[in-house]
Amino acid sequence: MSDNRVWSYSAVLMGSPILLKLFSHDEALASRVFSLIKQYEDLFTVNRADSQVMDINHAAGRHPVVVSRPVYELIKCAKAASQLPESAFNLAIGPLVKLWRIGFKGDSVPAADEIAARLRITRPQDVILDDAAASVFLAQPGMEIDLGAIAKGFIADRVRDYLHQQGVSDGLINLGGNVQTLGSPQGGWSIGVKKPFAAADALVGSIEVVNKSVVTSGTYERYFEQDGKLWHHILDPRSGYPLNNELDSVTVISTDSLDGDIWTTLLFGLGVEKGCALLRQRQDIEAIFVSKNREITLSSRRQFRFTPLDASYRLTDCTA
Template sequence: MIQKQYYGLGTTITLSVEEPATEADLDAGHRLIQHYEDILTVNRPVSEVMDVNHAAGDQPVHVSAITYQLIKRAVEVSLWNLGFNTAIGPLVKLWKIGFDGANLPADSDIKERLKLIDPADIKLNDGAQTVFLTKPGMEIDLGAIAKGYIADAIKYLWVSMGVKSGIIDLGGNILLVGKSARPNGLWRIGVQNPVQKRNVALGVMTTPAKSIVTSGIYERYLVINGQNYHHMFDSKTGYPIQNDLESVTIISDLSIDGDIWTTEAFYQDIDKGLPLIENQPGLDAIFVTRDYRVAITSGLKDVFTLTDSHYQLI
């Protein structure tokens, strides 16, 4: 495989293609990432999404078709009220976990932000292709969905360019393209061990070309007075989600679905999350708890193997 690493989306990106694809295909994928990051990011002062945020409480903002489609999808999912919330921006900016200035905010400030994170206050106009945040101080944050959307776009681009086999790794989002070089054409993919450095697996799965998305609390967190605060927030409390999970991995056809359902499943915990994913056609999941237990959906029973003896399959 031809492989290159880039930096973007706040992480190390690794793109790989099987010959006869070339480095030009990798660079084309990277340029697409840069373009989408430019219009969708909320970590810079200027982007299409930040134009929407700056106009909160003032006026609707016209955005490109790409940005509008993604915001519309994010709002639809947020209105399921299962945990995913694209209006979470004011809380993310208050806590700053994973960024300079990370802090434990005052409870009064958290309560004030809770008034600004209702996705029902985001008004969309399909005809005008505009987005309006009805309250001053509201902010859309697409961080929980943009990587998957971008990964799917790279795959679509590569297939249109004739790439037959490859791996898109956006750090937490892995999207497989075509068949592997193995005789059976299946891929062997390691599932991240949450308590080890990146690329150390707790288990391995054999799969055709799928999306594998992992969300966890082990990379972006803040420790104050011995208390660990991670970056996945509960929209009801304004504080990090409280449960026993360390990570959730979703296996799906589309990476955007992996983004959405890792958040929903993490919020629901194993008891509700496992049956929730079982009931979604085409989805499977791996739940990893803080006390070294692993639970999987039925579709993975013959294709997932634990490789770390510290963990127990339940």
């Protein structure tokens, strides 16, 4: 379908609705983009028994598995992010994700001893990499890699690169939480920042970006309630329980969507104060924190313009 001179193409991949926007009608190009996404999904998924990542998981504690270069490089990147100081990112969190089942049928709060047992097999340093062979070995039986927190960013960047190769200067790809923009049609792309636990179209604000990735991670995306308490899908690999701090969501603006994936998780784990302190050291990464106390905190506004859209939220910045 088209809106003025923008053509939109959609598909359901990676468990999410995928949206591609182009400024010329090209169904063949859209089809190739969706095929490219499907190829990468088939490599990375842990939601089916057959993928290169599942081959690694099935061999845990037994032998290394040689994988394709994209899979190896993404795992290497994810391990590095997992070993940063105070990192809430953990590529080996698979056993905990499966235990909680958040967003799937049968989700409930696991027993404390079950969580403790799974924590023992989620150590990122037990993911053994061999650069020469491009092999991955999970040192402990029962270990499982889960690239769900990083795969969409990697794929969004590959789609951007492919569109550039095809001569596309202006466009947008939305992989469900990961938005990668190309060019600056009419001065920039406008991306909404969702209002937590509200209607799907309710926004706390919008941002305008040019040639940037926008990645949001929020407690409202997948959760369940038990005994009057909300349990969301963003797990803390240090405790085994959902992260519990002042935040409802973090939106990261960066050039690469892969960085956006990593930094939303890192910043969510750090909270506003520590997150702001870390961002002062990075000119290339910016963030929008949305807190439970209805406060929106901007790290800076070098790479985007923010327009507040909900008067019940107070706007502040990292220097306040």
